[in-house]
């Protein structure tokens with residue numbers, strides 16, 4: 001496969017963690033739109049949102065998605081990349097899209113343990129568990145719409161990577 005693999009899903013589903021492990025296994029480059037934005041602008045998500053609002057951040061991440069796309073890469077996206085229909089179409093047309101799905105309770109536990117507030121400023125002003133349940137409800141159809149494959153992301157990163165490989169290369173799976 002010479003096209004990129006895009007990882008999509010809500011905050012805490014493991015796009016970065018599982019994406020890195022998947023890239024290592026496949027011998028692909030790894031990139032992450034959140035990390036690339038931080039590197040390119042020298043500003044965290046929270047700082048960008050404070051000065052330009054969420055609309056400003058969404059515009060920047062959409063540009064970054066197109067800038068990093070292409071080749072043998074695993075691309076971890078931001079949790080809100082699917083909000084723009086153009087991004088969903090772009091990813092589906094230019095690569096393979098993997099949705100890491102996990103129940104709100106699993107995501108909330110991970111985010112409460114590692115909030116990383118600079119990169120994950122509140123989206124709603126509500127407590128993490130309430131916010132993630134609300135966000136999943138609002139976005140579930142969008143993640144599904146973007147995805148070629150939907151994987152259970154509540155297992156360990158190693159197991160999630162194995163499950164992805166079975167989906168991508170069913171004939172080679174042992």
Ligand SMILES: Nc1ncnc2c1ncn2[C@@H]1O[C@H](COP(=O)(O)OP(=O)(O)OP(=O)(O)O)[C@@H](O)[C@H]1O
Pocket residue numbers: 009010011012013014015016017018034076077078079110111114119120153154155156157160
């Ligand atoms: N499969 C997993 N099992 C257990 N813990 C996990 C798993 N995947 C990720 N984690 C943990 O959950 C936290 C969030 O993971 P990660 O940053 O990869 O999520 P993300 O989907 O990239 O989130 P964001 O949208 O904020 O970038 C990290 O502390 C990570 O170690």
Ligand SMILES: O=C(O)C1=C[C@@H](O)[C@@H](O)[C@H](O)C1
Pocket residue numbers: 010011034045077078079080119120121123
């Ligand atoms: O789910 C979201 O809307 C976000 C997820 C993170 O990856 C970051 O892209 C940012 O904090 C927004």
Ligand SMILES: [Mg+2]
Pocket residue numbers: 015016017032034076077
């Ligand atoms: Mg991430």
